[in-house]
Every structure is written in structure tokens, then in C-alpha cells.
Amino acid sequence: MVDAGIKEILNLLFGSYKAGTDISTETMTAYSLILSDIPIPALKAGVMKCITTCKFLPSIAEIREASIAFYEDVTDSKQKTHAEAWNEVLKNIASVGYYGTPEWSAAEIKQAVESIGYINLCVMEQEQVPIYAAQFRGIYNQICAQKQARKEHQKIFNQLSQIDQKRLKPAESFIRAIGNIESWPKEKRGGLLEDK
Secondary structure (H helix, E strand, O other), X not given: OOXXXXXXXXXXXXXXXXXXXXXXXXXXXXXXXXHOOOOHHHHHHHHHHHHHHOOOOOOHHHHHHHHHXXXXXXXXXXXXXXXXXXXXXXXXXXXXXXXXXXXXXXXXXXXXXXXXXXXXHHOOOHHHHHHHHHHHHHHXXXXXXXXXXXXXXXXXXXXXXXXXXXXXXXXXXHHHHXXXXXXXXXXXXXXXXXXX
């Protein structure tokens, strides 16, 4: 079933292109399902941007990208670039120094700094700054990419049916059962526990 708010937005989208009259129920359902995690106002803004910039019917990925970019800009939740994060590191080094405890605006910055070592950064020589900056950039970008991938995977997982979610967690019941193996009758243990 397609949510009424999403359906209205998708009708606007499909109606803006020649293909609007040829949209199948399956296509409407696919767009609706994959875009359902985006807040309605952000989705509407993303669709409007796509309508004004795309010559052809935008893909789900293009709509997601435009909607999420709008949402992050409006809510100021956009991930810092590596240059912004490195600048924050340098400011903390200058203001907090070697003996203090720095505060970071994002967990990813903290994790990248901890990978290198805050003290190492505090005592770096001037000629080492580009080397540490490059190391930080690589580590920070990798941490951010992993976070983004986990976030996307979780969104997709949450859109699956309960049955499909359980199918992806087959070991969960097995692990629970193993935890209670001592309570199993001896004949069902299959030699998993040595009898005392």
C-alpha cells in the first residue's frame, strides 16, 4: 500500500514527465517503498529539485540523493568534509594542547584522531603536518564511508518484512539454543557436552 503523502508526491513526479501516464502499480510501489524512509517535506523538495534539473524521469537513487542533500542542509546534519574535520583537529591542538582533553563535534573525528593518537598530533613537527593530514584524511574518509554504508544497510533492512529480517538472522535462534544447551535432554545434545 502506498502512503497517501508519498503517492501525492509521486503523482507530481510522474505527471511532470511524458511517462506519467504509463506508470505501473509496481513502479509506484517500488518508488514508494524505497523512498518511504525519507521525511515527506524532504522528499517533496528532492522531487521538486529533480523535476527542475532532470530532463528524463529521475531514478530512485537521484531522488534519494536530492532529498537527503536537502534534509542535511536544512537540519545542519551533513557530514563534515575531511578538510573541515582536520581544521577542527588543528584548532583543538592549538587551544586544548597536549595536556587537555579535546571535545569533538563528531564521533568520526574522534575515532580518526584516536587512530593516529592525539598526543602524536600535538607533538608533530611543522614538516610532518602534511603527512599527518593525509593520514587523517584517509582514516576519516574510511570511517565516514563505513558509517554511511551501515546507515544505508540498516535502512534497507528496516524496509524488509519481519519474515525476511528473521531469515537474515538465522544464527540468532541457534545461539540462544546453544546458550541453553545444558538444559537439553542428553540424547539431543549429540555429544556437544561431555557428561560429568
